[in-house]
Amino acid sequence: MKNLILVLIAITLSASAAVGQERGNRQGLGQNRTPEERAKAEVERLGTALNLDQSQRDSIYKHSLEQxxxxxxxxxxxxxxxxxxxxxxxxxxxxxxxxxKSFLTEDQIKKYEEVQKGRVQRRQARSKE
Incomplete structure (x- = not known):
């Protein structure tokens, strides 16, 4: 009986640690990336959302890296x-x-603002978890 209880405790602790680690990994996305990796990810995200041309991608990468x-x-x-x-x-x-925004067309600026609002809302929702 004691062995069964010990096994159940070990399983519970193991599962709790795995959940905590997964939550930490989700919250830490980007935390260990280099500035270059972060800038590249930003350009990928915006490139897809805003349908950027190569010139816009290059300009945004440069400024994203600087930022x-x-x-x-x-x-x-x-x-x-x-x-x-x-x-x-x-x-x-x-x-x-x-x-x-100086690199974007008017339509892209509207989409960019929508993307940014959604980003803020997701960040606020995560912080409440």
């Missing part, structure tokens, strides 16, 4: 005033959005 490196530097600063860093990140993101 990713800037955000990473701000994030890694650590210490100091967290609110100030968050404000800098938000400002940097707004500049990035403006720059990206």
């Amino acid at each position: 990713t490196k800037k955000q990473q530097a701000l994030f890694q600063q650590g210490g100091g005033d967290r609110e100030k860093r968050l404000e800098q990140m938000k400002s940097s993101r707004n500049e990035y959005d403006t720059k990206i």
Whole structure:
């Protein structure tokens, strides 16, 4: 009887660890990617959603890479005033959005804004989990 209880406890702990690890993997998507990998993923995502031509993809990759490196530097600063860093990140993101829109047609800008709204909603929903 004791052995059966121990086996059930081991199975329960193992299953809990697997679920926790999977949740961690989903939440950490992109966390361990290089700036180049992140920029490439961004171009792939936007390229598909907005039907970008090669020139637009190249321009967006360049600015996405720059943005990713800037955000990473701000994030890694650590210490100091967290609110100030968050404000800098938000400002940097707004500049990035403006720059990206400069490469898009009017129809693509509308789609881009929709994509961004959906992204924000998904991020908020995940943070509530």
